[in-house]
Amino acid sequence: MAEVSLPLKTAQEGFPAICAMTGGDADGAISLPVGRSATRWRSPKIQVPLSEPVFKRWSRRQNIHIKSRGLASVLTAVGIVIAFRNATLAFAVLGVAIVIHLLDLWAERGAAESRPAIERDGANVVLRGVHETFATAVGQL
Numbered sequence: 260m261a262e263v264s265l266p267l268k269t270a271q272e273g274f275p276a277i278c279a280m281t282g283g284d285a286d287g288a289i290s291l292p293v294g295r296s297a298t299r300w301r302s303p304k305i306q307v308p309l310s311e312p313v314f315k316r317w318s319r320r321q322n323i324h325i326k327s328r329g330l331a332s333v334l335t336a337v338g339i340v341i342a343f344r345n346a347t348l349a350f351a352v353l354g355v356a357i358v359i360h361l362l363d364l365w366a367e368r369g370a371a372e373s374r375p376a377i378e379r380d381g382a383n384v385v386l387r388g389v390h391e392t393f394a395t396a397v398g399q400l
Contacts, residue, residue: 261394262387267293270305270384275396278310279375282392286311294379305384307375308393317373323366331359 270293278285285308292302309317334356342349376387386397 260388261391262385263389263394263397264380264383264385265397267303267305267379267382267384271303273306274308274393276308277390277393277396278313279307279386279389279393280313280373281310282390283310285309287314289314289317289374291374291377293377293384305377307377307386309374313373317370320366320370320373324363324370327359327363327366331356331363334359 274288276285277283288306288308290304291307292304295302334352338349338352338356341352372388375389378385378387386394389397
């Protein structure tokens with residue numbers, strides 16, 4: 260895996276149609292936040308090209324992450340409320356909530372590994388974990 264650094268303005272203009280993770284042809288792109296600066300309160304976004312299989316993997320993990328985080332939060336709150344009435348049932352509900360929290364962590368990690376890591380370095384953007392072919396093509400911009 261490679262790393263590429265380029266100006267934020269160049270990154271916002273767009274990348275070549277090469278999948279950032281596989282180096283193959285990109286079928287589309289995902290919009291990812293770059294990070295706020297000291298003078299801007301809103302985070303700019305860049306379009307990172309991905310192939311369809313990589314996008315599907317990222318999308319599935321992202322959906323699991325979002326849904327499991329919400330369900331685990333609700334179950335935690337329900338378990339706390341139930342604790343005042345029935346401790347045994349509360350422990351069971353909280354146990355299920357912990358398992359779903361672990362599922363959430365697994366999905367979040369998988370989603371993060373399915374896309375490049377983006378970091379803001381002043382006026383530049385650093386993409387880490389990209390394919391060498393993508394890094395070479397971006398370096399020629």
